[in-house]
Amino acid sequence: MDFQLPETAQAVQKGVRELCADFGTDYWSRCDAEGRWPEELWEALGAGGWLGLAIAEQYGGAGAGLLELAVALEEMSAAGAGTAGAFLYLLTPGFGGVTLSRHGTPEQREELLPGIAAGTTQTCFALTEPDAGSNALALATHARRDGDDLLLRGQKVWISGVQRADWMLAVCRTTPAAEASGRTHGFSVLLVDVKEAEKAGTLRYTPITKAGNRIVQSNQVWFDDVRVPSHRVLGEVDHGFVVLWDILNPERILAASGGVGTAELALRLAVGYAREREVFGRPIGSNQGLAFPLARVKAQAELGRLMTHKAAWLYDRGEPCGDEANIAKLTAANAAWEAADRAYQTYGGMAFSEEYPIARLHRDARIAKNIPVAEELVLAHIATQGLGLPRSY
Incomplete structure (x- = not known):
């Protein structure tokens, strides 16, 4: 069993991380405040080939899979986007690119996939x-x-x-x-x-x-x-339900990737602040009341990452991944929320200031517990499909 990402995913991880270094928390906070799409980043992702990762080379894509797409989203979210960044990969590369690649006719793929890979054709x-x-x-x-x-x-x-x-x-x-x-x-x-x-x-x-x-x-x-x-x-x-399941499972996996990236971002900000901020003559991070909850979130985020990568890997292999996709979504969404909430507590009153990105991450992370599917429905799926318990509805 090999837990190392394949070379293709490692290359995506490095490339998107380098690209998104120029689009950090300040950039995303400005887009959020202005209520506008991150057009500059979208164009850069399209030009770099990062939107067509899961599209075949004959249509202008990279010929990789959902795993590479998930890794790209994870890096972008961690760089500063938070959970809001998931829309960049869900709406077009996910809903459009992944679905058409698997279920589109040759004519549909020929017409739409090149534009989706380039970012010039968009879907919802x-x-x-x-x-x-x-x-x-x-x-x-x-x-x-x-x-x-x-x-x-x-x-x-x-x-x-x-x-x-x-x-x-x-x-x-x-x-x-x-x-x-x-x-x-x-x-x-x-x-x-x-x-x-x-x-x-x-x-x-x-x-x-x-x-x-x-x-x-x-x-x-x-x-x-x-x-x-x-x-x-x-x-x-x-x-159409055959197609629908192949929309919903990648949706959950990509949403989970955004959650993992968000947890990474919120933790990085919280840890940095906890190291620098001094109260009573010492860094607040030395207090176990702050340190232990952050450590627990770190563990949750790593578990979410493992399950997200596993679910994407299964999808790319054409194997059933419904349970894994739901578990990934549940785990990652909770990790993102807990990380954002602990970051809020670590920053104290300063978290309420729009000078910092904490309030944005906090409000954006909360909805991830409800969409693209409520955690109660995820738990119901795990209970009935994973554990074989009787249906409640």
Whole structure:
């Protein structure tokens, strides 16, 4: 058993760390304060090939895998982004690049993957609805046949990145639940041309005011008979759950990577402050009341990193990784939150000042316990799938 990262991942780790040295906490705090996408970093990542790591070389990518993508996100988060940085790798390299690489037709891959690898084509993902969050089986958004096309109608909520997206991966019902042959039958994943639908007046969205993660807007979205040609279906009509699981597992793994990087960043800041800040004639880090909680977070972060790398490794090998992806997400999200919270306590009253990045990391890390899936649902999955306990729902 070899716990050393493969050479490809080590090269990514070194390269992204060097690139992100110019985009530290001050840069991310400015983007957060201005509520703007980190455009300069995005362009640098695209130019350096760091967005196409999991895309085949024939489409302009690096031909690596989800592990390399996860390592890149981890380094970027640790450099200063925190959990907000996960959006840079989730929205397009993850939702778009990884999904199309595995489930896209040759024509879809040829059309979209080169732009995704370069960062010039951007994607977003639409699953959650007002009455169907974690319970995807309750989706009400539906698409009906109209000749060779599908007409998409319904509503989504908490859809991030619509403003920047060229394409949206939208999950909907194509067969009513009453007519479906099974619980997961009758769902499809459609590729929606966002700009075309906006121009036609069939897709509209409204931003949601948020407490954190301000670099990207999250939205309510309405579909009013959005026309989707049949060749824009990902996978097969009515069999979209196969595609959906290959969206959700990488989503959890990449979110976990952001959590591990955030824990690393918060710990680095807290330890640095604890070494320098003196009270009662000695550094506050010499007090076990501060030192022991930080040491415990360090242990949590390392465990989260191991499970995240394992889950990504399994995914790249085409092996089942649902349990590992969920455990990674749970462990890393809690490590990020505990690290940010302990950093807040270490800085004391100064953490409340926007002069430091602690308040930003703290508010951004909290939501990671709820998205992309609430930790209670993760625990329910582990209990039923990992332990074989009876279902509670």
